[in-house]
Amino acid sequence: MRYSKEHKQETHARIVKKASVRLREKGAHGIGVADLMKDAGLTHGGFYAHFDSREALVIEAFGYAMDRSIAHWRKKAEQTPIDKRLAAIVDSYLTPSHRDDLGHGCAIPALSAEIARESPKTRKAFAAKLEQMIEMIAAQIPDVPRKTARKQAMASLATMMGTLVLARVAGSGELSDDILGAGREAVLERVAATKAGAKKAAGKKLAAAARH
Template sequence: MKSKSAAKATPNRKEITHTRIVETAAKAIRRSGYSGTGVADIMKEAGLTHGGFYAHFASRDEMLAEAARHAGAETIAVTEQLFANVPKEQRLWTLMNVYLSDEHTANIEMGCSFAALGSEMHRQAPEVRAASTQKIKEMIALIEAELSEQSPANARQDAMMIVSSMVGTLMLARAVDDKELSVALRQSALKHFAPKEN
């Protein structure tokens, strides 16, 4: 027999379904953008009926806010996992190389939500913007923590520069239809941030 706490920890059917909708929406917004993501399409992709949507969300914007929060959390989790498996002095340089790699550039659906959705954010509902903004702040704080030992006075400013450079470079690399330019943009950013030789 399960204890009350064990029973509480096990998600019920509605929670499992809710999570499936949010995960599906998080992929869809990165793939198709906010404006290209409809409720009916999300529910169909999640294997559910359109009519069941309002049992989980009061509005499309509420779903999009949760999806943005989930997508941003995935970006942060990948970064934390990378940091946990790389020596401290190599973490930021490794992150930049992974972030600006061919694989990440091509993998919009599962890649960084900030780069996939950044250009659309200003047109979103306040709750969607707030969810994304919070995750961007968390990403900056994660980078700031890595930099704080090297140069505590400039750690926050440098962290914002690194995050904005990675996200902006990836957005442009994906936007252009010239493969050589896409590669050159990413290589230029990596060259700029490359560790200086002693």
């Protein structure tokens, strides 16, 4: 039976979506192609009609998951005053519900350790999406130079994602909740200190210019 181009595109998208959930739940090597196709309601034999290799599916599934995170952050930012956008993103990220939902959560805490061992092609694709995440977060840090905002975005993401990993390791009790809280405070306090430092430096620069 021949299917339309639209049908094939819809099927392809369904496989990627299902795979992105299962890979985050089970890990990049915790589930095989046959199981991924079964989750999508298809046979193993149909896999190569959509993907050249398992690696190709993994790359698309990672990209889909990371795009979803960026879209969620962008929507959260658009609904929040600019000076509170980063806090809104951090607060929505470091939550018990995100901690407990691996399959629909951020791909980086779930899969980054495995990605580091993947092929250069997979790591390159992952790094490109990570770059988009960094730029997205940097855009939510106003009133500081772009280079400073980018540096803070990197530190913020590293803290957020490391916090989520530790919180998941700790389970779902008081220790885990405390880790989430400590991570939120660490990110927001660091950014606040950076903004204060930038404001102070700008004031000194203006004062020096006035004296001359």
